[in-house]
Amino acid sequence: MTGLASVAANTHVQTLEVLEVIAETADAVSVVLAVPDSLVHKFRYLPGQFLTVRVPGPDGEMSSVARCYSLSSSPHLDDQLVITVKRVPGGYASNWICDHLRAGDHLTVLSPSGKFVPRSLHQDLLLIGAGSGATPLMSIVKSTLIGGSGAIYFLYANRSSDDVIFAAELDEINTEFPDRLTVHHHLDDRDGVMTPEQLAPRLRSYGRCDVYLCGPDGFMTMVRGALAEAGVPSAHIHTEIFQSLAGDPFADIVIPPITESPDDATVRVALGGTTHTLSWPRETPLLDVLLSKGLDAPYSCREGACSACACTVRSGDVRMRRNDTLVDADLAAGLTLACQAVPVSDDVEIEFDQ
Ligand SMILES: Cc1cc2nc3c(=O)[nH]c(=O)nc-3n(C[C@H](O)[C@H](O)[C@H](O)COP(=O)(O)OP(=O)(O)OC[C@H]3O[C@@H](n4cnc5c(N)ncnc54)[C@H](O)[C@@H]3O)c2cc1C
Numbered sequence: 001m002t003g004l005a006s007v008a009a010n011t012h013v014q015t016l017e018v019l020e021v022i023a024e025t026a027d028a029v030s031v032v033l034a035v036p037d038s039l040v041h042k043f044r045y046l047p048g049q050f051l052t053v054r055v056p057g058p059d060g061e062m063s064s065v066a067r068c069y070s071l072s073s074s075p076h077l078d079d080q081l082v083i084t085v086k087r088v089p090g091g092y093a094s095n096w097i098c099d100h101l102r103a104g105d106h107l108t109v110l111s112p113s114g115k116f117v118p119r120s121l122h123q124d125l126l127l128i129g130a131g132s133g134a135t136p137l138m139s140i141v142k143s144t145l146i147g148g149s150g151a152i153y154f155l156y157a158n159r160s161s162d163d164v165i166f167a168a169e170l171d172e173i174n175t176e177f178p179d180r181l182t183v184h185h186h187l188d189d190r191d192g193v194m195t196p197e198q199l200a201p202r203l204r205s206y207g208r209c210d211v212y213l214c215g216p217d218g219f220m221t222m223v224r225g226a227l228a229e230a231g232v233p234s235a236h237i238h239t240e241i242f243q244s245l246a247g248d249p250f251a252d253i254v255i256p257p258i259t260e261s262p263d264d265a266t267v268r269v270a271l272g273g274t275t276h277t278l279s280w281p282r283e284t285p286l287l288d289v290l291l292s293k294g295l296d297a298p299y300s301c302r303e304g305a306c307s308a309c310a311c312t313v314r315s316g317d318v319r320m321r322r323n324d325t326l327v328d329a330d331l332a333a334g335l336t337l338a339c340q341a342v343p344v345s346d347d348v349e350i351e352f353d354q
Pocket residue numbers: 050067068069070071084085086087088089090091092093094095114132135136240241242243244245305306
């Protein structure tokens with residue numbers, strides 16, 4: 001059977017009021033967003049998750065640019081949602097947010113998503129971040145200390161003390177939880193640029209902990225090397241890669257015609273409390289199949305970069321055409337990206353969290 005092209009609109013788009021824009025450092029702001037009672041259920045989130053934000057394009061409101069920003073707030077502590085954005089030199093959206101956004105403005109966003117989330121708040125964690133990479137880690141710190149029983153070692157690297165986002169908040173939390181939180185600030189201008197040789201001995205005693213790592217590319221590569229040298233298994237290492245989206249999840253998308261054939265796989269998908277049994281053509285990404293059937297699957301980038309459409313393979317095999325975000329630990333937990341997954345086995349069972 002040959003299908004027709006279909007058009008899908010993202011059903012997870014909402015508009016929130018900006019309550020406050022807080023200057024954290026000379027080049028980073030936190031944006032506090034109000035969630036009205038009617039939308040509270042759409043904005044429940046887990047520590048480490050992000051919002052996808054719509055920023056007006058260079059031509060004004062008619063075009064848009066989409067970027068992901070992690071929540072620095074904690075669902076266990078903070079009443080409002082807070083994202084923290086650091087200027088990227090020459091970057092479009094980060095500078096637009098820092099320069100233009102004011103209290104009283106409205107931001108169009110997608111509901112929270114992402115898989116950079118601790119498996120449990122009752123385990124000890126090693127958190128390693130640099131610059132704005134501390135944003136999701138702040139949410140994890142607060143959530144673990146308040147909502148769980150785990151202890152945290154947080155290694156936070158910056159060029160200088162002026163660049164440390166959340167310095168005062170971290171000091172405050174440290175005073176409250178001196179036995180469960182250890183923060184080590186590494187400052188390049190004081191300590192020299194961090195090297196794997198310097199770092200590895202410090203990490204050896206954390207071999208059994210889950211590690212959450214977020215920072216610029218070069219920093220993450222260096223830390224991964226140090227973690228390997230310190231004997232931390234890669235299955236314990238979770239990373240969040242900060243990259244800009246090329247696509248626009250706020251615009252309607254056209255799904256190419258889907259041609260069903262007897263050779264299709266069968267997929268059972270648990271989504272939003274209902275299980276759907278569908279025919280899955282071998283070369284069609286799962287997300288396209290779901291959207292073409294009018295199902296409310298979450299997504300953002302549709303290019304394998306952000307994990308908004310991550311779901312769990314409960315049985316059967318799939319392959320991802322592209323994956324720039326899930327790491328070994330995620331794959332070991334059975335995660336896949338609906339926007340990139342095509343079937344390998346004849347029968348597949350998939351579950352979405354939401
Ligand atoms: C899951 C996730 C969570 C994130 N969380 C955060 C967060 O909490 N805080 C945060 O600050 N960021 C976060 N990011 C990163 C954020 O989404 C943006 O990537 C970042 O703000 C840069 O966007 P920009 O529009 O300012 O820069 P862009 O305009 O995308 O530019 C990025 C870089 O590319 C260069 N560039 C742009 N266009 C070109 C070109 N044509 N040729 C060559 N170079 C070019 C720019 O000079 C700049 O150096 C996150 C990303 C992801 C995927």
